[in-house]
Amino acid sequence: MRYNRYDRFPRYVPVDERRAKAERKIKQIRKKNPDIRPVVIESRGSLARTWWGKAWNRNLEGYADYHNRIGRGRSYVRHMAVIDLQISPGHVAAQVMGSRSRPYTVDIKIKPMPRNVWAAIIKDCAAELHSMQELLAGRFPKSIGERFTSQKHGLFPSPSEIVFNCSCPDWAYMCKHVAAALYGVGVRLDESPELFFTLRKANIEELVAGSVRGAKDELLSRAGQTRGAALDTAELADMFGIEMDEASISKPARAKKAPAKTGKKPAKRKPAPGRQLSDDTEMIYGVIRRSRKGIDFAGIQKKTGLPEQKIRGTIAALHRKNQIRRISRGVYKGA
Secondary structure, three states: OOEOOOOOOEOOOOHHHHHHHHHHHHHHHHHHOOOOOOOOOOOOOOOOOOHHHHHHHHHHHHOHHHHOOHHHHHHHHHOOOEEEEEEEOOEEEEEEOOOOOOOEEEEEEEOOOOHHHHHHHHHHOOOOOOOHHHHHHOOOOHHHHHHHOOOOOOOOOOHHHEEEEEOOOOOOOOOHHHHHHHHHHHHHHHHOOOHHHHHOOOOHHHHHHHHHHHHHHHHHHHHHHHHHOOOOHHHHHHHHOOOOOHHHOOOOOOOOOOOOOOOOOOOOOOOOOOOOOOHHHHHHHHHHHHOOOOEEHHHHHHHHOOOHHHHHHHHHHHHHOOOEEEEEOOEEEEO
């Protein structure tokens, strides 16, 4: 480290010089480890663009424990100092460039979502979330956003749920390298918001499925049991954009009318006109039926090129009619 001739403080390093140094280091490390993922911010405005990224940053800045320290990492993350950031269940691993030539190693552990808090959120959000796509895009009612960001009882971690360590010699409770890595998580959530649920070890499908069940209960209470009988698995899957687990939805029993006692044998019913399979349904059914070992959703989408909601709704309908069978989780075969 070079010092100014008039004092003992490190020489000020201009922004462009710091960014160029980080870029050189990234190229050097990538030769040995091509899987590194640097945090890159293109715009000069806000560090985060999406609801999830902004909410993550606001949560960090909102706690008194972090308020006076988290800001130290803003310039670092903005100037590409976070040359690698990896997110896994309950863990964030990062390499952050500092004043020395070798990057510092940052290790952050985040506790899983408490089960009682998670269960309460699923219950409170019932009938409010309409699809996985809207959830990840942050397109939900303001009340849901406030529930998610509620301190102590929301989705986002509190200071007591975050433990971190850095290889730098800084004695501060939260050094600028840790702060930069935490801001880097917000940037990464802009790109892949589903990583938030990975980090907190929370099953995102439970949240959406719970909301779908709540929505169905509300529809049944409004429309009555007669209309409720018509809301089957296929309709719910198509409506909310997910594949419902058949075990989570009870199929209403349809009362069979007793044949009139006329002494005559009941005539065989002919299939009603217009009940043939649609072209898209026939295509999906054909792909599943021709697969000897079974095929999953990704395989069906690749072969048909149809929209996700169309495929999931059709799979649910075919399975309900016993035209296909599920041989393992998410894998289907002709019946």
